[in-house]
Amino acid sequence: MTEPIPPKINSANHPSHQQFASSLEVSQLDTWRIFRIMAEFVDSFEEMAELKTPLITIFGSARTPLDDPYYKEAETLGRRLAENGYGVITGGGGGIMEAAQKGAYQVGGVTVGLNIELPREQQPNAYQTKSLHFRYFFIRKVSFVKYALGIFIFPGGFGTLDEFFESLTLVQTGKINRVPLILVGRKFWEGALRWIEGSLKESAYVSPDDLELYHIVDSAEEGLRYLLECHRFGVTGTVRYDI
DSSP, rough: SOOOOOOOOOOGGGGGGGGGEEEEEHHHHHHHHHHHHHHHHHHHHHHHOOSSSOEEEEEOOOOOOOOSHHHHHHHHHHHHHTTTOOEEEESSSSSSHHHHHHHTTTOOOOEEEEOOOOOOOOOOOOOSEEEEEOOHHHHHHHHHHHHHHEEEOSOHHHHHHHHHHHHHHHHTTTOOOOOOOOEEEEEEHHHHHHHHHIIIIHSSSGGGGGGSSOOESSSSSHHHHHHHTTOOOOOOOSSSSSO
16 A cells, blocks of 8 residues: 555645635625626527537547547547537537547537636637637536537546536436437446446336436447437427426
8 A cells, every 4th residue: 555544634734724714705705706607607608599500519538649549439420410410519628529629620510619727638629610618617517418409428537427427317307308318439338337237227226217318339420320310300409498
């Protein structure tokens, strides 16, 4: 074992040595933060409402290198979506996000980057026809889902898993209308799906019907065929106006 448990703490960084704002100051800051949150919602809603192209959200790792097969598949997917009249929404960063937007951008497609301020990793890619910038993750996540007619999830880390499971939960609980949730890469996802279909289902934490809420494919072309089949008789946005 390389480090003790619990880990050693630098006494200089212990909370007791930090100067915290008083409860009054915190309360005042929270009040102003509400206005900043409202402004970010309003700005993003107005920006996104200008887009008339049907949009597909694509999630995946910002760390995927250019020579990775999934980068190539994401680039192909972006191009094929644009060729079929769809626009692409991503988080605006590198890796899978860059690849999908590059593919769409190079054939004249609409590409929306929902960029966010992060300490590291997030550098806006050069393939965005529309760029939005967010301070808050939760507002950004609303825009990912609110304007999507389908969602593709490529391999990724904690952020991608969060985006997949939140989208899945919103569909499962009926908080949004059902749209295609398409996982790309059987080899990557098989462990997670085995856990869902085994541990979660066997423990009755999910129902058998819940396992039908997502679809898994191995390639961009396979995913596009499934999406087009789902949209063959029309499309439905995610927003429910009855709740």
